[in-house]
Amino acid sequence: MVDQSITSLAKKLRAKETSSVELTQDFLSRIKQFDGQLNSYITISDEIALAQAEAADKKLAADDNASLLTGIPVAHKDLFCTNGILTTCASKMLNNFVPPYESTVTSRMQASGVVTLGKTNMDEFAMGSSNENSHYGAVKNPWNLEKVPGGSSGGSAAAVAAGLCVAATGTDTGGSIRQPASFCGITGLKPTYGRVSRFGMIAYASSLDQAGPMARSAEDCAHILQSIAGFDANDSTCSDIATEDYTASIDAPLDGLIIGLPKEYFGDGLDNDVATAIQNAVKEFEKLGGKVKEISLPNLNLSIPSYYVIAPSEASSNLSRFDGVRYGYRCEDPKDLMDMYKRSRGEGFGKEVQKRIMVGTYALSEGYYDAYYLKAQRIRRLIKEDFVKAFEEVDVIMGPVAPTTAFGIGAKTDDPIAMYLEDIYTLSVNLAGIPAMSVPAGFANGMPVGLQIMGNYFSEAKLLNVAHKFQQATDWHTKNPSLVEGA
Amino acid sequence: MNWEVVIGLEIHAQLATKSKLFSGAAIGFGAEPNTNTTLVDLGMPGALPVFNKEALRMAVMFGAAVNAKIGMTSVFARKNYFYPDLPKGYQTSQMDHPIVGEGFLDITLDDGTVKRVGITRAHLEEDAGKSLHEDFQGMTGIDLNRSSTPLLEIVSEPDMRSAKEAVAYVKMIHSIVTYLGICDGNMAEGNMRCDINISLRPKGQAEYGTRTEIKNVNSFRFIERAIYTEIERQADILEDGGKITQETRLYDPDKDETRSMRSKEDANDYRYFPCPDLLPVELTQEYVDIIRNNLPELPTQKAERFMREYKLSEYDANVLSATRAMADYFEKVAEIAGNAKLAANWVMGELSKYLNTEGKDITESNVTSEQLGGLLVRIEDNTINGKTAKSVLQSMWEGEGSADQIIDAKGLKQVTDTGAIEEMIQGVLDANAAQVEQFRASDEDKQKKMIGFFMGQVMKASQGKANPGKVTPILNKLLKG
Known part of the structure; x- marks a missing residue:
């Protein structure tokens, strides 16, 4: 039961083969059994979950038109504010923070009737690509406990892959949904910037952050996107373009689909076995009616310097509110105001967060602003133009999510450049603001490989359709780590 | 040496919107601390600003009233610094692309000459909260009711050459914002306050001297006093061969002196950058035109009309049009009395004496415009003479009723038999x-x-x-x- 799709669980709930309470209890006991090894959850909200499950069962009994998500146990990345549930951003800074309000994403999912099992581990303030930067400890990859699950939504990815929830929310600022989805062999979608409200999502880099679903299939992602997408008056950057029915055309044939393969995605640095898995996946699409076209995204290599100026710049300002004054961590016995600021922030933030705040502060400083921030913004426009031009010729763009499969825990912690290079294939999508998915596409060295599918602005329905057809033709997304097989 | 003073002003006018610049919280003076707040004003994690379009309309009105270019695309920027009553760790303001660009306004000086003062820009920004140092025994209380209250910061060119000119300029801005109804102009409550940039140079020298900035001066009188004392202080230093330090100073009205707050070296690097939580504000020409074509009558236009319509002297017309409340009061009295000159004399003469003695504003007058008008009617129809009228006004001020009631009660009717x-x-x-x-x-x-x-x-x-x-x-x- 723990590796089934939302659609199949919804059917079972309606056929009374199981109840939401039963399902919830199953997942809670699996979390108890396995999460000691994985560390994918920071908070388990079992009482709230069981109450929600009871309510869902009542709703299912009374309402034939209840949302498909009713009674489905999910987890939320621990940067979505959840009313009455600890929300830490995996930081000591917020290790006592219980929000009195609900983020738009979680509140819309609640309205759809989901059961909240808990809050998942992540890189502190979403800064990281390995989920090793957490105040609550590293998350392990369920496929190999020696390896990282990816980041920053590593807890969500590991929990879905290990059957510790049906689906989870994640956020993606530079690849934080797609890369862990790739490393853990699940399906993840980063929507178009502005498709999903950021209200109540603790900001890392406001112009890049976007929430999205992480699940066992494209179809499950579609159901969750349906619940969370759409205009929100509380977020000025949220688009008022109408949402689509994301499952309506999910089965449409792919005949004549033009697939762009950017040559820059298959150059130096890409692991051979990963490359082979991606090429095989592309062949599968050709069988499904796709036509491949080689394209160029010439500014890809500039996405790393551009991102690592823009994101830290915004973060340096976004994280200023964590000052020990109103909520969160405050140091013991501050001497004076300056001492309180310095020690609260110095003790409350982890190393990576401090590093990015300092980088961003530097980049925005008088005399450096033009050379760093403005230049990075100009590069960002070039990257966007590359995509706009490409989508005049192709329907979707495909490539790897990451240059390698999941690496060993600790393998890159002392080499920040190598760690930042992990994001080479994902960053440009955030800089441009387009939607993209990670879809399981095979294995390399025993670890999952994710295929990245990128689409034009607001083409989520098309992406989900493309991914779903692939999943109808392949079974990579149904593979489970032994943790689940043994269940 | 013969020094010339150079003054430029930054005026913060609190906009009279119902809710805050970036949240739906109400704006109110004197509410319980931290009650007029939302998640946004408290700087809670994940809270996002939503721009109040009413503040936009008010800023554009101001721009139109001072002949300014309107920024058809304006951008909010973050001004980053740490302070306990600044909950987000940055103030959302405008930097490179303000809503109001270059403009000007004409001020009339005491000798009747008209001077044009350039306006550099005016931009929208949010106010901070308040730190409360009393009642907390070695700790500081934070009240965020004022957090995110909308301000229009109006920046002038360094065009003023005396304290009198500076005060005349501030009075004109005060007059314009109250006429437009975009600010209540209450300086005592800090709803309009002023930063004064001031420097001296030898008369005839083209380049400016080093300036100091006097922060947050909140009355016309203090502005004048602060400038005088600062001129004196700077002149003393320069006469002695010293150098002015570029710094921020505070004016202490009790001691009538300015003192250093922080020097340029201690100044924050505010690390301005465009706020990624807010979209650029795009205006259409139609939006601006509608506002421009529907501006209310402004003080200068009103003064001109008073001279034309009521045959008032320029001086009288300027005094009576200085505030919208004063102008409305005068026009009501004139209408009832049927004699504008008489109305002008009484409002500016006898009534003003009472107001000045008690330090009251026209809006706080004990005698309403209807009452004063009623009194003048009785002068006009010879029921009482001017001398008696003065004693009736005194009774009115003391709350003894209308002119007719007082004339009857005291038997003051003129003998004409x-x-x-x-x-x-x-x-x-x-x-x-x-x-x-x-x-x-x-x-x-x-x-x-x-x-x-x-x-x-x-x-x-x-x-x-x-x-x-x-x-x-x-x-x-x-x-x-």
Whole structure:
């Protein structure tokens, strides 16, 4: 039961083969059994979950038109504010923070009737690509406990892959949904910037952050996107373009689909076995009616310097509110105001967060602003133009999510450049603001490989359709780590 | 040396919107601490700003009123610094692309000359909260009610050359924002406050001297005083061959001095950058035109109309149009009295005396425009004379009712009956027989001087109620015998 799709669980709930309470209890006991090894959850909200499950069962009994998500146990990345549930951003800074309000994403999912099992581990303030930067400890990859699950939504990815929830929310600022989805062999979608409200999502880099679903299939992602997408008056950057029915055309044939393969995605640095898995996946699409076209995204290599100026710049300002004054961590016995600021922030933030705040502060400083921030913004426009031009010729763009499969825990912690290079294939999508998915596409060295599918602005329905057809033709997304097989 | 002072001003006007610049919280003075707040004003994690379009409309109104270019695309920027009452760790303001660009306004100085002052820009920004240092025994309380209250920061060119010019400029801005109804102009509550940039240079020198900035001065009088004391301080230093330090200073009205707050070296690097949580504000020409075409009458236009329509002097017209409340008061009195000149004299004269004595604004006057108008009607129809009217006004000020009520209650109605007046004059002459004798023996010049004595005695006898116009011919006739 723990590796089934939302659609199949919804059917079972309606056929009374199981109840939401039963399902919830199953997942809670699996979390108890396995999460000691994985560390994918920071908070388990079992009482709230069981109450929600009871309510869902009542709703299912009374309402034939209840949302498909009713009674489905999910987890939320621990940067979505959840009313009455600890929300830490995996930081000591917020290790006592219980929000009195609900983020738009979680509140819309609640309205759809989901059961909240808990809050998942992540890189502190979403800064990281390995989920090793957490105040609550590293998350392990369920496929190999020696390896990282990816980041920053590593807890969500590991929990879905290990059957510790049906689906989870994640956020993606530079690849934080797609890369862990790739490393853990699940399906993840980063929507178009502005498709999903950021209200109540603790900001890392406001112009890049976007929430999205992480699940066992494209179809499950579609159901969750349906619940969370759409205009929100509380977020000025949220688009008022109408949402689509994301499952309506999910089965449409792919005949004549033009697939762009950017040559820059298959150059130096890409692991051979990963490359082979991606090429095989592309062949599968050709069988499904796709036509491949080689394209160029010439500014890809500039996405790393551009991102690592823009994101830290915004973060340096976004994280200023964590000052020990109103909520969160405050140091013991501050001497004076300056001492309180310095020690609260110095003790409350982890190393990576401090590093990015300092980088961003530097980049925005008088005399450096033009050379760093403005230049990075100009590069960002070039990257966007590359995509706009490409989508005049192709329907979707495909490539790897990451240059390698999941690496060993600790393998890159002392080499920040190598760690930042992990994001080479994902960053440009955030800089441009387009939607993209990670879809399981095979294995390399025993670890999952994710295929990245990128689409034009607001083409989520098309992406989900493309991914779903692939999943109808392949079974990579149904593979489970032994943790689940043994269940 | 002969120093020339150079002054530029930054005025913060709190916009009179119902809710805050970036949240739906109400704006109110004196509410319980931290009650007029939302997640946004408290700087809670994940809270996002939503721009209040009413503030936009008000800023554009101001721009149109000062002949300014309107920023068709304006951008909010974050000004980053740490302070306990700044909950987000940055103030959302505008930097490179303000809503109001270059403009100007004309001010009339005391000698009647008109001076044009350039306006560099005006931009929207949010206010911070308040730190409360009392009542917390070594700790500081934070009240975020004021957090995210909308401000329009109006920046002038360094065009002013004296304290008087600076005050005239601030008064004109005050007048414009209150006329537009975009700011209540209450300086005592800090709803309009002023930063003064001031430097000296030898007369005739083209480049500016080093300036200091005096922060948060909140009355016309303090602005004038602060400038005088700062000119004196800077001149003393320069005369002694010293150098002015570029710094921020505070004016202490109790000691009438400015003192250093922080120097340029300690100044924050605010790391401005465009706020990624807010989209650029795009305006259409139509939006701007509608606002421009519907501006209310502004002080200068009103003064011109007063001169044209009511034949007032330029000085009177300027005084009476200085604030919208004053202008409205005057026009109401003039309308009721049917005599604008008389209304002007009374509003600027007798009424202003009472207001000034009690330090009150026209909006706080004990006597309403209807009451004063009613009083003037009774002068116009000869029910009372001007002198009696003054005592009626005093009674009115003390809350004894309308002019007619007071005239009735005190029996102040003028005596106009010729027979009665003649009888009373005769009585006065009889009682002063010696003076009458003397009068009759004098030449015409001497008589003219003596007539005042008899006039005074008659008015005294009538308790001021005799109509002077009626008394004079009868008195003349009877005196001559």
